[in-house]
Amino acid sequence: MHGGTTPLPTSTCQYVRLTFPPSFFSSSPLGSRALHSVCDPTPISGFRHSPMAAGSSSSVPSDPLLRDELDIVIPTARNLDFLEAWRPFFQPYHLIIVQDGNSKNTISVPGGFDYELYDRNDIDRILGPRAARISFKDSACRCFGYLVSKKKYIFTVDDDCFVAKDPSGKQINALEQHIRNLLTPSTPFFFNTLYDPYRLGADFVRGYPFSLREGSPTAVSHGLWLNVPDYDAPTQLVKPNERNTRYVDAVLTVPKGAFFPMSGMNLAFNRELIGQAMYFGLTDDSQPNVRYDDMWAAWCVKVICDHMGFGVKTGLPYIWNSKARTPLVNLRKEHEGIYWQEDIVHFFQSVTLSKTSVTVQECYIELSQQVREKLGKVDAYFIKLADAMMTWIEAWNELNPSEN
Ligand SMILES: O=c1ccn([C@@H]2O[C@H](COP(=O)(O)OP(=O)(O)O[C@H]3O[C@@H](CO)[C@H](O)[C@H]3O)[C@@H](O)[C@H]2O)c(=O)[nH]1
Numbered sequence: 001m002h003g004g005t006t007p008l009p010t011s012t013c014q015y016v017r018l019t020f021p022p023s024f025f026s027s028s029p030l031g032s033r034a035l036h037s038v039c040d041p042t043p044i045s046g047f048r049h050s051p052m053a054a055g056s057s058s059s060v061p062s063d064p065l066l067r068d069e070l071d072i073v074i075p076t077a078r079n080l081d082f083l084e085a086w087r088p089f090f091q092p093y094h095l096i097i098v099q100d101g102n103s104k105n106t107i108s109v110p111g112g113f114d115y116e117l118y119d120r121n122d123i124d125r126i127l128g129p130r131a132a133r134i135s136f137k138d139s140a141c142r143c144f145g146y147l148v149s150k151k152k153y154i155f156t157v158d159d160d161c162f163v164a165k166d167p168s169g170k171q172i173n174a175l176e177q178h179i180r181n182l183l184t185p186s187t188p189f190f191f192n193t194l195y196d197p198y199r200l201g202a203d204f205v206r207g208y209p210f211s212l213r214e215g216s217p218t219a220v221s222h223g224l225w226l227n228v229p230d231y232d233a234p235t236q237l238v239k240p241n242e243r244n245t246r247y248v249d250a251v252l253t254v255p256k257g258a259f260f261p262m263s264g265m266n267l268a269f270n271r272e273l274i275g276q277a278m279y280f281g282l283t284d285d286s287q288p289n290v291r292y293d294d295m296w297a298a299w300c301v302k303v304i305c306d307h308m309g310f311g312v313k314t315g316l317p318y319i320w321n322s323k324a325r326t327p328l329v330n331l332r333k334e335h336e337g338i339y340w341q342e343d344i345v346h347f348f349q350s351v352t353l354s355k356t357s358v359t360v361q362e363c364y365i366e367l368s369q370q371v372r373e374k375l376g377k378v379d380a381y382f383i384k385l386a387d388a389m390m391t392w393i394e395a396w397n398e399l400n401p402s403e404n
């Protein structure tokens with residue numbers, strides 16, 4: 001059973017220091033078995049593609065960590081040219097692509113990738129009447145990928161994000177860093193002034209309680225962006241040319257009780273631990289809360305992680321965010337959310353989940369009831385959203401029967 005009652009895997013319960021084999025992400029040629037999909041052999045997929053027939057690149061690693069346990073989820077309303085830049089890092093993994101926009105448009109996936117692709121028609125077919133709860137015209141459609149994945153870990157990235165370089169000029173393997181973050185514990189109950197104590201070259205500082213050095217299971221790894229920062233429209237308007245060039249070599253656990261703005265642009269999480277709370281909400285063009293898809297997930301996830309004793313990390317890895325969306329378009333989409341976010345954050349800061357909610361699913365259901373009751377007074381939209389949260393759980397249970 002999943003959602004917090006299952007005994008945690010020992011690798012996340014113990015005070016562990018992971019060492020990665022030297023072969024990890026080296027450039028040895030692929031073996032013939034390397035790109036087999038390990039998903040359910042009878043997928044509910046829209047379109048599924050194995051690259052074995054299409055040939056494979058010789059510049060990808062032979063045995064990357066978590067290859068069989070991690071899916072990469074990409075929402076796209078554009079094209080997937082960006083995958084060429086990521087090929088050395090992503091090609092060994094399975095991609096779940098969620099296509100937004102007109103289903104008649106053919107999305108071309110560069111050769112050699114192992115992927116499944118879903119468009120709106122597929123989602124309608126798979127979810128039936130529940131499909132309306134998966135928002136489009138926004139990056140929120142990515143959460144459909146979380147529903148259909150069968151893997152323990154998810155990495156999700158936007159199609160306008162590229163490989164960043166560290167200050168020495170070396171390409172950053174963002175996926176590798178996310179995996180390090182997820183496979184090492186977090187420290188939500190006591191802040192370590194040398195940041196993540198589980199990184200090589202760091203440790204707990206003097207005065208850190210020994211009783212807490214085992215840490216907590218890490219549920220989320222939130223990565224950052226060089227070049228275009230993830231600003232809201234008003235900040236974009238006053239600083240149109242600002243670019244982030246500051247590389248901060250740090251990973252921090254977001255403390256218990258603190259909230260943070262989580263961007264979906266460069267994000268990884270343990271789907272088994274927290275997937276059921278990673279719903280990106282009702283944020284499409286017909287809704288008033290556009291561009292708050294990832295923020296909604298952040299608030300729900302954090303309040304539940306705090307209740308369950310899971311950790312959330314932020315910091316490394318960086319990706320290169322290439323595009324700034326037009327600020328005035330963003331302002332039109334965001335203005336209601338900007339107005340509401342003060343009430344929403346206040347609500348989440350005061351939420352308490354009962355002791356009887358002991359799984360993530362139970363927490364999420366309880367949270368949806370509180371959203372209905374308390375935020376429903378702010379606007380009827382939140383009553384619809386509370387219903388959608390319940391539908392998300394129903395869909396999760398239907399598509400993941402063995403996880404409940
Ligand atoms: O209608 C749409 C619009 C976009 N997408 C895909 O979603 C991601 C992100 O889109 P985009 O790059 O346009 O948005 P940003 O503002 O740069 O990204 C951040 O805003 C957040 C709120 O929506 C989002 O979570 C962040 O990543 C791209 O892959 C688009 O192709 C879409 O599917 N449908």
Ligand SMILES: [Mn+2]
Pocket residue numbers: 158160323
């Ligand atoms: Mn973008």
